[in-house]
Amino acid sequence: MSDDNKVHVDLRTNFGKGFARRLRAEGKIPAVVYGHGTDPVHVALPGHQVSLIIRRANALLDLDIDGKSQLALVKDVQKDPVRQIIEHIDLLVVKKGEKVVVEVPIVVTGESFSGTIVTVDVATIKLEVEATHIPEHLEVSVEGLEEGAHITAGDVKLPKGAALLDEPDVLLVAVSIPAAEVAEENAEEAAAAPAEQAAEAAAE
Numbered sequence: 001m002s003d004d005n006k007v008h009v010d011l012r013t014n015f016g017k018g019f020a021r022r023l024r025a026e027g028k029i030p031a032v033v034y035g036h037g038t039d040p041v042h043v044a045l046p047g048h049q050v051s052l053i054i055r056r057a058n059a060l061l062d063l064d065i066d067g068k069s070q071l072a073l074v075k076d077v078q079k080d081p082v083r084q085i086i087e088h089i090d091l092l093v094v095k096k097g098e099k100v101v102v103e104v105p106i107v108v109t110g111e112s113f114s115g116t117i118v119t120v121d122v123a124t125i126k127l128e129v130e131a132t133h134i135p136e137h138l139e140v141s142v143e144g145l146e147e148g149a150h151i152t153a154g155d156v157k158l159p160k161g162a163a164l165l166d167e168p169d170v171l172l173v174a175v176s177i178p179a180a181e182v183a184e185e186n187a188e189e190a191a192a193a194p195a196e197q198a199a200e201a202a203a204e
Helices: 017-025 047-053 179-203
Strands: 006-008 028-035 038-046 060-065 068-079 086-093 099-109 117-120 124-130 138-141 150-152 171-176
Touching: 006 038, 006 047, 017 028, 017 086, 028 047, 038 047, 038 060, 047 086, 099 117, 099 171
Parallel strands: 006 060, 028 086, 099 138
Antiparallel strands: 028 038, 060 068, 068 086, 099 124, 117 171, 150 171
16 A cells, blocks of 8 residues: 555544534545444544545545554545535545455446447446455456447456455446447448349349
8 A cells, every 4th residue: 555545634522514614624624434343533634635545446544543553444425516525534444454345446448349339337346355455446458349249247357365246247348339320221221122122123
């Protein structure tokens, strides 16, 4: 895990919307750390640093709480629906070597066969993986794939030690021909049919 994920936090003893607004005005984010049977710990996170870290899915933070290190997985980020300001973060306590269940984003690479389009049916897959080895994303290649090709969850190469929790036959990506082109081809075939039939009749 990168040193960039080391975050010094302040313990919170005051609560309520008014205090939370003051924290955000100071550039901090209210958060709660919970899990492993421990009492929830309310903290204030450095806003700019944490905002950059949580751009990645399933971000893992190495929290410095009163001089003690604590690993925590970002489980929920609450944002203002209009201004998109982060209002609160839920952090789940994890241990080194512990496995967690996460949704990992799928990134499509490559270009399918000329004239086809790629449709992403499901953009994430569910894995059980070590908390300190959660992949930022998983890549699937559509390079050269032709119409009718598809990629399922079972086709994705997983990192060492990770287990797929989705059904292997869940469709992630499909390659097809645009509907407009199919309709145009059908129309051309329909228009050509009478002429072909007339030519066959004349030949008889």
